[in-house]
Amino acid sequence: MLTEEIYRGLGLSSEEYQKILKLLGREPTLTELAMFSVEWSEHCGYPRSRAYLKLLPKKGKFKPLVGEDAGGIILEDLAIVFKMESHNHPSYVEPKQGAATGVGGIIRDIFTTGARPVALLDSLRFGQLANLYNRYLFRGVVDGIQSYGNCVGVPTVGGEVYFDPSYNGNCLVNVMCVGIAPKDKLMRAQAKGEGNLIIYAGASTGRDGIGGCSILASKEFKENEEKRPTVQIGDPFTEKCLIEATLEAIATQGVIGIKDMGAAGLTCASSEMASAGDAGVEIDLDLVPRREEGMSAWEVMMSESQERMLLCVKKEKAKEIMDIYRKWGLKCVIIGKVIKTKEVIVKEKGQIVAKLKAKDLTSAPLYNMAYQEPECLKEINKLDIDSLPLPEDFNQVMLKLLSSENLCSRNWVYEQYDHMVQTNTVLLPGLGSAVLRIKGKNKALALTTDCNSVYCYLDPFVGTQIAVSEACRNLVSVGAEPAGVTDCLNFGNPEKPDRYWYFKNCIEGLISACKFFNIPVVSGNVSFYNESPQAVIKPTPTIGMVGIIKDLKFIRTPFFKKEGDLIVLLGETLPELGGSEYLKEIHNQVRGKPPALDLNKELSLQKAVLTAIEKGLISSCVDCSEGGISLALFEGCVTGKEIKGAFIDNLEFNLREDFLLFSESTARAIISLSKNNLSEIEKIAKKYGVPLRVIGRVIKEPKLVILKNNFALIDLDLEKAFRLWRKSLESLITA
Amino acid sequence: MRWGVAVFPGSNCDQDCFYVVRDILGEQVRYVWYEETDLRDLDCLILPGGFSYGDYLRAGAIARFSPVMEALVDFAEKGGLVIGICNGFQILLEAGLLPGAMLRNKNIHFICKYVYLRVENTHTPFTNLFKEGQVVRIPIAHNEGNYYIEDEGLLELKNDKQILFRYSDKEGRLTPEFNPNGAKDFIAGIISKEGNVLGMMPHPERASEKILNSQDGLLVFKSIVNWFKRC
Numbered sequence: 001m002l003t004e005e006i007y008r009g010l011g012l013s014s015e016e017y018q019k020i021l022k023l024l025g026r027e028p029t030l031t032e033l034a035m036f037s038v039e040w041s042e043h044c045g046y047p048r049s050r051a052y053l054k055l056l057p058k059k060g061k062f063k064p065l066v067g068e069d070a071g072g073i074i075l076e077d078l079a080i081v082f083k084m085e086s087h088n089h090p091s092y093v094e095p096k097q098g099a100a101t102g103v104g105g106i107i108r109d110i111f112t113t114g115a116r117p118v119a120l121l122d123s124l125r126f127g128q129l130a131n132l133y134n135r136y137l138f139r140g141v142v143d144g145i146q147s148y149g150n151c152v153g154v155p156t157v158g159g160e161v162y163f164d165p166s167y168n169g170n171c172l173v174n175v176m177c178v179g180i181a182p183k184d185k186l187m188r189a190q191a192k193g194e195g196n197l198i199i200y201a202g203a204s205t206g207r208d209g210i211g212g213c214s215i216l217a218s219k220e221f222k223e224n225e226e227k228r229p230t231v232q233i234g235d236p237f238t239e240k241c242l243i244e245a246t247l248e249a250i251a252t253q254g255v256i257g258i259k260d261m262g263a264a265g266l267t268c269a270s271s272e273m274a275s276a277g278d279a280g281v282e283i284d285l286d287l288v289p290r291r292e293e294g295m296s297a298w299e300v301m302m303s304e305s306q307e308r309m310l311l312c313v314k315k316e317k318a319k320e321i322m323d324i325y326r327k328w329g330l331k332c333v334i335i336g337k338v339i340k341t342k343e344v345i346v347k348e349k350g351q352i353v354a355k356l357k358a359k360d361l362t363s364a365p366l367y368n369m370a371y372q373e374p375e376c377l378k379e380i381n382k383l384d385i386d387s388l389p390l391p392e393d394f395n396q397v398m399l400k401l402l403s404s405e406n407l408c409s410r411n412w413v414y415e416q417y418d419h420m421v422q423t424n425t426v427l428l429p430g431l432g433s434a435v436l437r438i439k440g441k442n443k444a445l446a447l448t449t450d451c452n453s454v455y456c457y458l459d460p461f462v463g464t465q466i467a468v469s470e471a472c473r474n475l476v477s478v479g480a481e482p483a484g485v486t487d488c489l490n491f492g493n494p495e496k497p498d499r500y501w502y503f504k505n506c507i508e509g510l511i512s513a514c515k516f517f518n519i520p521v522v523s524g525n526v527s528f529y530n531e532s533p534q535a536v537i538k539p540t541p542t543i544g545m546v547g548i549i550k551d552l553k554f555i556r557t558p559f560f561k562k563e564g565d566l567i568v569l570l571g572e573t574l575p576e577l578g579g580s581e582y583l584k585e586i587h588n589q590v591r592g593k594p595p596a597l598d599l600n601k602e603l604s605l606q607k608a609v610l611t612a613i614e615k616g617l618i619s620s621c622v623d624c625s626e627g628g629i630s631l632a633l634f635e636g637c638v639t640g641k642e643i644k645g646a647f648i649d650n651l652e653f654n655l656r657e658d659f660l661l662f663s664e665s666t667a668r669a670i671i672s673l674s675k676n677n678l679s680e681i682e683k684i685a686k687k688y689g690v691p692l693r694v695i696g697r698v699i700k701e702p703k704l705v706i707l708k709n710n711f712a713l714i715d716l717d718l719e720k721a722f723r724l725w726r727k728s729l730e731s732l733i734t735a
Numbered sequence: 736m737r738w739g740v741a742v743f744p745g746s747n748c749d750q751d752c753f754y755v756v757r758d759i760l761g762e763q764v765r766y767v768w769y770e771e772t773d774l775r776d777l778d779c780l781i782l783p784g785g786f787s788y789g790d791y792l793r794a795g796a797i798a799r800f801s802p803v804m805e806a807l808v809d810f811a812e813k814g815g816l817v818i819g820i821c822n823g824f825q826i827l828l829e830a831g832l833l834p835g836a837m838l839r840n841k842n843i844h845f846i847c848k849y850v851y852l853r854v855e856n857t858h859t860p861f862t863n864l865f866k867e868g869q870v871v872r873i874p875i876a877h878n879e880g881n882y883y884i885e886d887e888g889l890l891e892l893k894n895d896k897q898i899l900f901r902y903s904d905k906e907g908r909l910t911p912e913f914n915p916n917g918a919k920d921f922i923a924g925i926i927s928k929e930g931n932v933l934g935m936m937p938h939p940e941r942a943s944e945k946i947l948n949s950q951d952g953l954l955v956f957k958s959i960v961n962w963f964k965r966c
Contacts, residue, residue, distance in 0.1 A: 418876045
């Protein structure tokens with residue numbers, strides 16, 4: 001007899017339990033109940049977000065691919081497959097293994113499509129580093145990413161790290177993986193063809209990670225809970241062998257379908273493959289390789305042990321495929337077969353322990369959630385910038401900003417990641433977007449992740465639109481055309497109307513911006529319940545974006561190249577300090593409205609920049625975002641092989657000095673170019689209606705000088721500032 | 736000339752080395768699975784970087800027991816050229832084909848970045864196209880690259896001109912700030928006494944194309960081709 005305690009313990013509500021009774025016309029077995037609990041969890045079934053997810057645009061300039069585990073775009077004869085996923089709760093409970101298995105999981109989502117994983121990016125968020133526990137989390141997460149990613153041989157080429165008190169008690173670890181496959185070799189996660197075999201390959205099954213998705217990922221943290229056993233342990237060596245073996249297996253053309261056993265393990269893989277293939281599967285748990293004795297059926301079905309794959313293969317190819325896995329030292333056994341009835345039948349010791357319709361499992365309930373704007377928001381949106389005191393020493397302001405935890409260099413992080421393996425990394429980390437050449441083509445991929453959660457907190461709709469716009473701008477700045485989006489939507493408890501209001505507005509912003517820029521959202525993930533007694537996270541809809549560089553000669557970098565080159569500001573600066581780093585770091589306030597966003601202006605800027613790059617007129621390009629013009633100029637000076645100086649003597653001081661230097665207005669970029677190209681660029685800017693102003697020139701001396709009426713507002717020794725910028729993160733962790 | 740690239744379970748720079756030899760150099764190359772025992776068809780074998788067996792025990796400690804390593808000893812004794820890069824270098828140390836050992840990097844972190852190397856000896860199969868004292872830019876990517884050898888052994892290395900690469904600054908000066916992992920005497924790469932086995936921590940295959948920010952590493956591979964032609 002199943003008690004309320006049991007189904008509640010598995011994360012099911014009494015309404016959901018009633019629904020199961022109705023579907024089955026009988027009481028479920030314990031194994032069946034466990035299977036429902038994971039498949040209907042927020043992590044797998046998206047009951048609280050699906051209604052909006054289906055509104056995301058699926059079409060764009062490049063032909064989209066929307067698959068089971070990861071989507072992508074078509075580029076000539078190739079499929080570029082990508083997806084981002086969260087591993088937030090596991091990383092908070094056990095930072096190293098939580099992050100490591102996040103990397104492992106997303107890599108499997110990519111190679112299960114038949115694509116070779118070629119790049120990883122990580123979007124990370126923690127509470128502030130003044131808190132020792134946050135340092136422990138930050139170090140642990142970076143360690144987990146490096147230990148897994150470096151070993152498995154997929155370069156970690158980009159990402160972002162932000163610190164904000166709202167992540168106290170709930171850090172975010174969003175991992176994105178990109179893969180490349182010949183488009184005619186793509187695999188689906190399906191089982192079909194009666195009599196075909198179901199093969200289990202990879203690591204053996206243990207009790208690790210049971211309930212990871214239904215319990216850990218689908219509840220908020222309460223005080224004093226011990227959740228460590230729900231976190232899995234990663235083995236990147238096995239994963240590396242699994243990648244090679246799986247790609248080899250797929251090449252035999254004997255694989256009908258394949259899916260990794262990650263979240264919800266064998267339950268998810270078997271039922272979703274059967275459902276996708278419109279068939280049924282029968283599996284015998286006695287054949288599943290185990291690493292622990294005495295596991296019961298429901299534990300085997302729910303285990304989230306890592307580095308495991310489930311394949312549906314043609315009978316006559318089974319031996320060949322199993323030999324490949326064994327050559328790589330991996331376990332590989334036949335555990336079942338495809339059956340005609342559209343059911344998932346699970347046997348143990350000759351007995352049937354579960355017999356369910358695959359479609360019932362994969363049709364999670366759909367909930368209409370209540371939403372309401374948080375009452376305090378109107379008050380938080382108020383900001384009188386004219387009442388802010390004008391700083392006396394702008395050099396000090398600059399130094400404080402560029403050594404602040406959100407603006408200082410991330411080299412301490414990315415130098416721990418192997419970002420060059422596979423020898424495709426053209427732009428090294430720290431230069432805005434990552435750029436990877438595609439071997440055998442005169443083309444490259446540009447990759448970026450983006451989200452300013454302060455903006456989203458102040459205005460979720462506009463904040464998310466800005467995240468999309470900035471991701472586009474980052475890609476355009478290196479010479480790429482934005483092509484596809486994957487999203488990772490991180491929010492608090494959706495059962496609380498103010499949290500759900502944020503979710504609803506963010507995703508509506510995402511939908512509208514992607515439609516406007518004509519970019520499909522090909523894959524993604526929703527992570528709710530990111531809150532603890534300490535805080536609820538600021539809404540964080542992380543955007544992962546992939547762009548295409550049509551010719552290798554279009555690749556651009558942010559740093560100034562040549563003494564005497566003109567420095568030009570494109571776009572208009574408005575007095576917008578709401579949610580800015582300047583407001584936070586210098587005036588200790590997080591409030592106001594995010595900068596206004598005019599999508600048309602944004603698109604015009606991007607078109608102008610890309611046109612100028614493709615015509616070969618621009619030497620460097622850096623977009624203006626956090627920290628405004630001043631930080632963009634700093635990046636232009638210091639991110640090259642050697643430091644260059646900038647002499648800025650022609651800014652238009654139509655705004656107060658600090659507004660002009662630190663405003664985070666959208667649709668702006670700083671480019672440098674040879675004098676000879678100025679008139680051509682002016683024509684392009686005029687054509688697209690983008691304001692253009694030559695503001696200064698590149699100089700040899702390593703100094704950043706900003707003049708107002710011949711008075712040096714900023715006169716920065718860049719060698720010193722550069723050292724400070726590079727050392728700050730490490731100092732903040734060790735202080 | 737015929738090249739081989741060894742593949743141990745967990746190697747992850749095997750395909751990169753293969754690509755440079757076949758697509759950039761235009762030479763004949765094949766993969767050598769770790770269970771193979773016959774290397775007689777090869778002139779040069781590359782032990783690539785990566786994490787053989789996950790480096791779970793100690794970098795290179797398990798791979799050295801692979802069947803191919805026995806064949807490699809024989810291959811090297813007969814004068815075959817061997818180049819161990821990163822994890823490959825670690826395997827050669829574990830197998831005793833080169834002297835010394837690797838400790839963890841002095842900052843106890845994995846380090847991936849471009850570094851400067853000073854070329855110390857150009858009279859070898861691996862460096863004959865470099866100039867003596869030339870400073871080159873080649874990236875490193877490792878956890879355990881802090882080379883250690885006792886003073887006696889170091890003296891031997893020096894006397895026999897076995898040190899090929901040292902970490903340096905851009906001008907070729909040896910300063911601790913530019914010794915990324917704390918390696919003894921700034922050592923980044925050494926050869927065997929007989930001169931036909933090279934171990935180096937930096938990855939020349941990652942610096943063999945203009946688009947990857949440096950082509951300095953390609954000179955290692957080209958030197959080998961050049962040496963082979965002259966033989």
